[in-house]
Amino acid sequence: KWGDFDSPAWLRYFGLDDGYINRDGYRDLVSGRHVYLNSGGDMSLPWKRFDLGLNADGYLFTDVDTDAYADIIAEAFPNVYWLEAENRNGTSWKSICIGQLPPTDHVNGQGAMVSQLIPGPKPQLVLATGEGIYAATLPVDPDSAGNWHFKKIIDNGFDEGLCAADFDGDGDLDVSTGHLQAG
Numbered sequence: 001k002w003g004d005f006d007s008p009a010w011l012r013y014f015g016l017d018d019g020y021i022n023r024d025g026y027r028d029l030v031s032g033r034h035v036y037l038n039s040g041g042d043m044s045l046p047w048k049r050f051d052l053g054l055n056a057d058g059y060l061f062t063d064v065d066t067d068a069y070a071d072i073i074a075e076a077f078p079n080v081y082w083l084e085a086e087n088r089n090g091t092s093w094k095s096i097c098i099g100q101l102p103p104t105d106h107v108n109g110q111g112a113m114v115s116q117l118i119p120g121p122k123p124q125l126v127l128a129t130g131e132g133i134y135a136a137t138l139p140v141d142p143d144s145a146g147n148w149h150f151k152k153i154i155d156n157g158f159d160e161g162l163c164a165a166d167f168d169g170d171g172d173l174d175v176s177t178g179h180l181q182a183g
Helices: none
Strands: 017-019 030-031 034-037 048-051 057-061 071-076 079-084 093-100 112-117 124-129 130-138 151-154 163-164 174-176
Touching: 017 057, 030 057, 057 112, 071 112, 112 163
Parallel strands: none
Antiparallel strands: 017 030, 030 034, 034 048, 057 071, 071 079, 079 093, 112 124, 124 130, 130 151, 163 174
């Protein structure tokens, strides 16, 4: 529960993704402010849990900087963070605030993805916010917030759920999201 670490007391974590942290061949998890290392085998052993060191909602594993350490995108709107493991085991993490986006009615969004929406060497990070859908291409030099350029790509998108697919058959990816109607 978010409120166990910071206000508002009612806020919960929404993030959940799987990826490789320690490169042992077993997929690990990020959820909220924690990562969970897969114990392997038949899953009868407990998973080791490590705190990300920041009260943010860990959403996505993605390879931001092409090094040997795991990377996670997290939200604590208005702030968006890139978290990088400081060791191959993912037992400690450093955070870099890479941008600020509009919060939702419930603070953080519930829609996030990494997708190759436009051609290039790096994919785009796409986040649902309280004022639409924003995207940023993962920068070649990601170490500074100034290198991340979030642009609104959908004005009236819902702050929950995103999908990328070639809906119109033109060969490039499109984004689908819900839309809330007032009244």
